[in-house]
Amino acid sequence: MSGVFYGIGVGPGDPELLTVKAIHAMEHVDVLIAPKTEKKEGSVALSIAEPYLKKDIEIVYQVFPMVKDFADSTEAWEQNKEEILRLLQAGKNVAFLTLGDPMFYSTYIYVYRLLEHEDVKIETIPGIPAFTAIGSQLGYPIVEGNDVLSIIPATAEPEKIEQALQGADNVVLMKVYKNFPEIADILARHHMAKQAVMVSRCGLPDERRINDIEAHKEEPVNYLSTILSRKNVGESRRSE
Numbered sequence: 001m002s003g004v005f006y007g008i009g010v011g012p013g014d015p016e017l018l019t020v021k022a023i024h025a026m027e028h029v030d031v032l033i034a035p036k037t038e039k040k041e042g043s044v045a046l047s048i049a050e051p052y053l054k055k056d057i058e059i060v061y062q063v064f065p066m067v068k069d070f071a072d073s074t075e076a077w078e079q080n081k082e083e084i085l086r087l088l089q090a091g092k093n094v095a096f097l098t099l100g101d102p103m104f105y106s107t108y109i110y111v112y113r114l115l116e117h118e119d120v121k122i123e124t125i126p127g128i129p130a131f132t133a134i135g136s137q138l139g140y141p142i143v144e145g146n147d148v149l150s151i152i153p154a155t156a157e158p159e160k161i162e163q164a165l166q167g168a169d170n171v172v173l174m175k176v177y178k179n180f181p182e183i184a185d186i187l188a189r190h191h192m193a194k195q196a197v198m199v200s201r202c203g204l205p206d207e208r209r210i211n212d213i214e215a216h217k218e219e220p221v222n223y224l225s226t227i228l229s230r231k232n233v234g235e236s237r238r239s240e
Helices: 020-028 043-054 070-089 106-115 130-138 158-166 179-191 232-238
Strands: 004-009 031-034 058-063 094-098 122-123 149-153 170-174 198-199 206-208 226-231
Touching: 004 020, 004 070, 004 106, 020 043, 020 170, 031 043, 031 070, 043 094, 058 070, 070 094, 070 158, 094 106, 106 122, 106 206, 130 198, 130 226, 149 158, 158 179, 179 226, 179 232
Parallel strands: 004 094, 004 122, 031 058, 031 094, 149 170
Antiparallel strands: 170 226, 198 206, 198 226
8 A cells, every 4th residue: 555645834944833734744754855955955844844753754855956947857856756656655654845835836846746647645735935924923914905915936037027016015025035136126116125024044043134125135145035015105106
């Protein structure tokens, strides 16, 4: 009898933000798949889940190439898939840990697509995304009333970001790291810079918060950085 494959969202960083369901699932897991990139040792997702792991659990690190197009690196993904299938066919329950929520800008989505057509039982357990944790921590309402919220990857083309901001009252910008200066300038043009707050590595020991993004826009920022902002209605109306 084959095992169950779990996709577990571990949240943004604070181990206490794991759901009860996620913790219960890990109690039944024999093997943990801990994702990592080629350039970094260890796994942030694994460190978050560590307080809840069984002592005898097997940990398997898998490297997932950081590519824009999933089809660009099928060989590495197929190798990871075959390793997971072998573990499941051996009767082991296997969990894939991922930061935030498994179905939200996650490597797990690609793993899920590789396995969904196989003869495998899959259970996906949601997690808390970084932007909701940031909003709660700072007392910063993400969206309210009839406001329109746009969730945008900062890695998108600038034109696409500009278009999304035009119809948005509030915004969440994810993956703010390579082009932080450009993102700060775009927000300023849309009257959103003054209301913006950026948090890097939310819930982790080295968490960093920046309130004035324009003053700090030339500084390097971590990959796990998220900006919350809303339109400054007063400025917007004066410019019309």
